[in-house]
Amino acid sequence: MDTEAQHKERDRSPEPDTSGEEERSRSVRIAALVGGPWRKAGLLALVCLVFLLLLSTYVMQPFLIPSGSMEPTLQVGDRVLVDKLAYRFGDVPQRGDVVVFDGAGSFVREAPAQNPVTRVVHGAAAALGLAAPAGADYVKRVVGVGGDHVVCCDERGRIKVNGRPVDEAYVYPGNPPSQVPFDIVVPAGTLWVMGDHRSRSSDSRDHLGDPGGGMVPVGQVIGRAGWIGWPFSRWTSVKRTGAFDRVPAAGGSHG
Known part of the structure; x- marks a missing residue:
């Protein structure tokens, strides 16, 4: 018997195909990775995002300042934390x-129309302070509340509220309190609001001839600007000014 020939015959037999097992092993490793650390990281990121959106919706919302209408108090690009x-x-x-x-309904007749998907994405970004607010959202300073008699201006160019002149140190340097004369009584449940940069602010004065007379319903207020959270170099609280401390209550002197 030719044993050498037999060995050669056995050597020519095909080796087992292991490519399928290697592919399955690779798939198992990928699935383990996706189902392990990556899955946990993704779930954690999703939970954090939902938490931030809920916090922004009901408690505290970052608000990106898009214009200079509130300078010098608020600068373009500031992220203001709004206390809801x-x-x-x-x-x-x-x-x-x-x-x-x-x-x-007060400063604009209706909210600007948007594609539904764009509206959701933009709303989420704005809620996190990553995008400018909706076209109908504004930030201004309250100058008159319901019942107040607000007049511009006295002989020294100051706004008067309920007969008391107000020294507005927060107004942008070089700006007069207003170049637009007005004499209004604020209806109950509404606000008369103005920007600190009076020459660059579109505020209640610009809507005197509209149906609402420039007044903002209190129910439309989203919240009070509490802090400047970004940039860190401008981190500070946005305090209520004491300029109105001596203004008498509505219904007093309207001289």
């Missing part, structure tokens, strides 16, 4: 508060 609980438990906006409000 400020007026939820019986408190109401006060003279001197810096507030964020929805101007639909």
Whole structure:
């Protein structure tokens, strides 16, 4: 018997195909990776995002300042933390508060139309302070509340509220309190608001001839600007000014 020939015959037999097993092993490793650390990281990121959106919706919302209408108090690009609980438990906006409000129906006739997907994406980005607010959202300072008699201006160019001149140190340097004369009584449940950079602010003065007379319903106020959170170099609280401390209550002197 030719044993050498037999060995050669056995050597020519095909080796087992292991490519399928290697592919399955690779798939198992990928699945383990996706189902392990990556899956946990993705779930954690999703939970954090949902938490931030809920926090922004009901408690505290970052608000990107898109214009210079509130300079020098607020600068373009500032992220202001808006306290949404400020007026939820019986408190109401006060003279001197810096507030964020929805101007639909008062400053604009209706909110700008958007593609539904774009609206959702933009809304989420704005809620996190990553995009400019909706076209109907504004930030201004409360100058008059319901019942107040607000006049521009006295012989020294100052705005008067309920007969008391107001020294507005927060107004942009070089700006007069207003170049637009007005004499209004603020209806109950509404606010008269103005920007600190009076020459660059589109505020209640610009809507005197509109149906609402430039007034913002209190129910449209989103919250009070509480802090500048970004950039860190400008981290500070946005305090209510004391300029209105000596203004008498509405219904007093209207001289």
